[in-house]
Amino acid sequence: MAKKGHSEEQILRALRQAEGGTRVADICREHGISEATYYIWKKKYSGLGLSELRELRQLREENSKLKHLVADLSLDRHILQEIVQNKAVRPRHRRELGRWTQAVFALSTRRVSGLMMLNRATMNYQSRRDPQHALRTRMRELAASRVRFGYRRLTVMLRREGWKVNAKRIYRLYTEDGLAVRTKVRKKIARRARVPALRATRPNERWSMDFVAARLIDGRWFRVLTVVDQFTRECVLLLADSSLTGQKVASALSQVIAERGAPMSITVDNGIEFASKAMDAWAYQYGVQLNFIRPGRPVENGYIESFNGRLRDECLNVEVFFALIDVRDKLERWRRDYNQVRPHGALSDSAPAVFAAQWTDTAVPGPEPVPDRTGKPAAGNSLEILT
Known part of the structure; x- marks a missing residue:
């Protein structure tokens, strides 16, 4: 395209002067152009008339404008695709996205505001909120x-x-601050009406029991016996071992009962350890009823399933275990933290041990406890809720 400032008449005059024999140097000095510009004019416009030259220049200018317009539209389309992928609804998020677009694509505030349909005042707003x-x-x-x-x-x-x-x-x-925790999306299932299970009405009335499996750092498996009080949500027992038989489960439960008394019932699944002769004899000795859920229905023991999920998510998946003694030490520390510190949503964000202590403070002695088969008073029968 000819240099801006030279009209079609000037270009044709320069070309006609050269055809008439005038030296190129004299033509360039007269029109204030370089020899390179003259030869570009000669290459592009030689042999054209005034009207043809004007039409050609106009077409080239329009073509250049269209190229710029197409480039701008392509850039706008790309920017809008990036903006749509990063969905922003609130003004704060839209402002952050607009400033990101400005920095990445080197655009003005006016253009970004027009693309995002955002007020420029919102783009220029500076927050005065305490950063905390x-x-x-x-x-x-x-x-x-x-x-x-x-x-x-x-x-x-x-x-x-x-x-x-x-x-x-x-x-x-x-x-x-980007601290969001990634959670597994649960699959939606059809809801069916079920007969509601009996709920615990006081501490140490009903327990739930199950097993959890994990690995040591060398790949060896170990199992953890988990026991939870359904009313206070306290973790009564965490027993880790490479093998847990019915006899080991009964022995561990006997030690716990010696400290806090026997429950009325324990909800368990149909595992061979819980259905063993050792557990049957233990339950008869302490007067505890073993409530077996239906096969394939873990939701019927929801208290322990929920607890096992927390245990795996916050302890087993976080810690590295080197040996069984290390497993037992870390599980016991986590159990104490779970009972005494960790807030529980079902207890108005109180820790289970704190909730149990508060419930005991608001209870009054009731009738004499009923002795069990061993002649000992059954634990938990001497407390009643204030009405």
């Missing part, structure tokens, strides 16, 4: 020490330390 560095630091420390805690349990932990916060604020900071 101290709260963020403490929240990160808690999240680092309790890697499977979500924002609700972190809120409870911060409140216990004296921070005056609510779940909404912690959720905002929690998501901004």
Whole structure:
């Protein structure tokens, strides 16, 4: 294209002068152009008339504009695709996305605002909110020490330390700092009406029991016997061993009963350890009823299934186990933390041991306990709830 500032008449005049015998140097000096420009004009416009030259220049200008327009539209389409992939609804998120678009594609605020249909005042807004560095630091420390805690349990932990916060604020900071915990999406199943199981009405009335399996660092398997109080959600027992027979289960339960008394019933599945002669004899000796769930219906023992999920998520999947003694030590520390510190959603975010202590304080002595088959008073029969 000819240099801007030279009209079609000037270009044709220069070409006609050269055809008439005028030296190229003199033509370039007269029109203020270089020899390279003259030869470009000669190559492009030689042999054309004035109207043809004007039409050609106009076509080339329109073609150039169309190229720029197509390039801009392609860039806008690419930007919009990136924006759609990063869905943003709130003004804060849209502002962050707009600033990211500005930095990546080197665009002006006006153009980004037009593409995103965002007010420029929103783009230029500077937040005056307190950054809350101290709260963020403490929240990160808690999240680092309790890697499977979500924002609700972190809120409870911060409140216990004296921070005056609510779940909404912690959720905002929690998501901004990228602390969200990845959770497994459960498959939706059809709901069927079931006969509700009997619920515990006091501590030490009904327990739930099951097994969990895991591996040591060298690949060897070990099993963990888990026992939970259905009313207080306390973890009564965590017993780890390479092999757990019915006799070992009965012996461990006897030690627990010596400390806190015998329950009325224990809900178990149909495993061979629980259905063994050793467990049958133990249950008869202590007057405990073993409630077996239906085969293939783990939901009927939901208390222990939920607890086993927490145990695996927060302990077995997080820790590295070197030997059985290491397993027992780490399980016992986790059990104490679970009972005494960890907030439980079903107990109004209280720890199970704290909830059990508070319930005991609000209970009064009832009638004399009924002795079991061994002649000993049955545990838990001497407390009644205040009405």
